[in-house]
Amino acid sequence: MNIVERFKNYLLRHIQVMLSSLGELWRHPLASIMTIVVIGIALALPAGLLVMLTNVAQISGQWQDSHQISLFLNDEVGDTRGQQLAEQLLSWPDISAVEFKSSSESLEEFRELSGLGSMLDNLPKNPLPAVIIVQAADDFSETENIEDLLDRLARMQDIALAQLDMQWLQRLRSLNQTAQRAIQILAALLSISVLLVIGNTIRLSILNRQAEIRVIKLVGGTNAFVRRPFLYTGFWYGFLGGVVAWLTLLTSLAVISGPINALASQYDNVFSLQWLAGELFLALPLLGVLLGVLGAWLAVGKHLSAIEPN
Amino acid sequence: MINFNQVYKRYPNQYEALSGLSFHLERGEMAFLTGHSGAGKSTLLKLIALIERSTHGQVIINNQNLGRMPKWKVPYYRRMIGLVFQDHNLLHDRTVFDNVALPLIISGENHREIGRRVRAALDKVGLLGKERNLPIALSGGEQQRVGIARAVVNRPPILLADEPTGNLDPELSQEIMQLFEQFNQVGVTVFIASHDHDLISRMPYRRIVLQNGRLAE
């Protein structure tokens, strides 16, 4: 046998084992499906949370870019002066948009948002200042520049307070990081459980085939030969589990996309749900295959030495 | 071909199954290994097939010192030894053909070669018509002949048999022995463990007799 033919036989053998492992799963459909669904759910859970988090990060990222500054005006500044100031600011090159809100408009808005209604009529005087909301120009993405702008604005005499509307965003972001860490831990734990599920399933099938393994070793089968069908079984469990996970996500996201789009339309559609469908379609089966083959390897390894001579 | 030099085998429970065993079998020789039950016959064959390793002494097969053989080489070494067992060790969920083909699949033969050699081996043991059957559908004697076909299908230079006729009536036993003789006539070294004295005494081959793990005189 020359090298080329040997390699061809080897490849053919692999394909044959790959297909017969799939056939083996097919022969016990109920047990196989249960295992695959368990794997699918375990993979879908962290992936789904990751999708959520990615979306939150994307939304907060959009808001970060908007660089919004609130300028609270001194009490004695009247509406006309406020308007003028706003227009003046608009001419600055590093400001792209302004919006003036008189103190009575601010009160109206507060009344609406707070739901306090006529209770506010009892106040002796309007406690809210007039506000100019300033959008920094887009090319001012550097924090230092916006701090600089903030500084200049704060030093103007009509302005009581200039505030960068980013604190809540920073909070959201650190919350997001915490959630990300939590999801990483969850993903690690669930990966281990996938490993154990596959390992245990394959351990059972090894026990069922111990006589066969013994005979294979007695007639000169290598460890690689014994291992191969089990590795392919792990491969199929992981791959199909990954596909199930993807389908599960797709279905769940389709179900919640309705409410989310409704929510988005209330916020001028500044965000839309990102499914990461393409990435996950690759990543989930790949991760499944990785875990499946590893789980199978670990399960077989222990049993190979048990049948060795000595 | 088979060379034992002061071989000891002690099992993990400290039982010494073989003690200071030395003997030699020529290439192409056929011999019987006899002795009472528990004398150490199976243990001796296991040492040759590297299912067990000796505790002391040298086992040299086909000029290879088994004591020095690394683990990864063992499967390749076993491919030059055909093994026949009393209980056949067939895979019951596979056809006769697939059982016999196993050693060839393991050594990576191509499809056509496998078909050719399996049929040749089955022809030799007289089971050519039964290749699609499951072992369950065969008689005890036929199952043993499938086991023999599997042992010789990749043409090993050494054939070991551990009580191959243990479950068979005298007539079938005789047939099986004749099969072994045929393989020996084409140059295979054949070593058969058996305590069937009637059968052995009617055949003109050397006898190695064990008694409590030693050679009996």
Ligand SMILES: Nc1ncnc2c1ncn2[C@@H]1O[C@H](COP(=O)(O)OP(=O)(O)O)[C@@H](O)[C@H]1O
């Ligand atoms: N794996 C083992 N562990 C401990 N003792 C064993 C083992 N295998 C065989 N023996 C003991 O070694 C002795 C020889 O066994 P064996 O080689 O099977 O004899 P035979 O095949 O001649 O009947 C017996 O007393 C048996 O109990």
Ligand SMILES: [Mg+2]
């Ligand atoms: Mg025995």
